[in-house]
Amino acid sequence: MGLSLGIACAVTVMLVFALVITFSLFQKYLRRFYGFQEVDPAGRRKRSLSSKLKDMQSFFGLNQTGNLDSYTLAVMQTPRCGVPDVHDYVHSQGNRWTKNVLTYRYTSDLPASTVDSLIASALDMWAKVSPLRFIRSFSQQADIMVEFGSNEHGDSFPFDGPKGTLAHAFDPGEGIGGDGTSHQMLPVTCLSPTPGFNLYLVAAHEFGHALGLRHSQNPESLMYPTYRARKTHNLLSSEDIMNINVIYGMLSWSYPFKPWYAGSYFPMAVKEKCSPGLSFDSVTTLGEAIFFFKGGYLWIKHNNKNDVKEGPIYNFMPKISSKIDAAYWLPQRSAAYLISGSSYWTVKGSQVKGRDKNISSFGFPAWVQQVDAAAHIHRTVHTLFFTQHLYWKYNEHRKAMEDSYPRNISDDFPGINKPISAAVYKHGFLHLFLGAEVCKYDIKRKKVVGVNKANSWLGC
16 A cells, blocks of 8 residues: 555656646747746736747647647757747847858867868858858958857857757847857757758758848748758748848849749839828738739838838739739748739749639639738738728638628727728738728727828838
């Protein structure tokens, strides 16, 4: 009896210990990668742990239960990059280099024969799809500093073993910005899929951050946050190439890949873009850029940057010759949907895919011949379609309209009393463009929390 009781107590203690370790991992993960804080510096209670967990589940395309299920725990235990998934980098001094020729140097106790060609090849991969050039520096100074460390290594972002953080990097900028660090204690297998972690894959991902790229929700992207064994041939996805081109422009000479939005060089700025009466037909995020459509014209603005590329839509998308009435981006599929009248196109990666389709495939009745605006709410996997005074809610998982829709816009969006011409969901808010104005709308509170000029989004 005593022996059985002792064994039972020991098992109970082990289970409690395991639960404590799991909960500690859970909190640590959300703090580091999703900015979880129980209270803010002023002592006010912040968003709940469950709410932050839903953010993480949404990012990885998991069921947003807010509970720590086995699928969520498995993702948390997957080796990954140390850069946060949804927040700006801690040492953020801008996310673009202002020059195209960058120097790099590295310090390592690893054999030079192991590191030299891998670092150069990982940088050259980005050079092949952009105007960037990388030159190795043998002095103490360089734009990109690569270090190999383990555990606590002097930058307040410790590594935590082979099943935790593999590496991290910082945004472009002076000082620590642009620097990348890799985990030296990991078993390195150079260009080999056998056990261990491929230093080339890890370095290529971190250099993406050092050039200004954020994490992608697309598992095929090199910038996906968790480590995946990949073939090193044609490592960059079309989304990766698109995003680096949006930041730095395209190659000035021929290369096998040509992004669909590159087209001819952009014309001179249109003076009317800062006209106080400017409105947009549609607005959507697409990768790390925001696309603004007006008539047959398009502006492309990289996140948080003032430089705007612009030109006729056909320069960027030769297959499309009509104006775009509504558009939205679905990050889980790395696809954009561009709607014109009763037709729509799917833009996936680098190309307009196939022929145009009828919007009836979304589940619209025959009397709906045009959509005024669309926005995808990634936290709920729903897309909202606005048409005249009604709106529809489309479930992207089930690929069907939700029951009891359409509903009146005025009933569910109090404060919106003008026709909606464009919409986009960004930074947790629904931004509704009403002619020359844009309303920042809090969906949970059903309240307009800010109003601005539409062209303020173009830096005007």
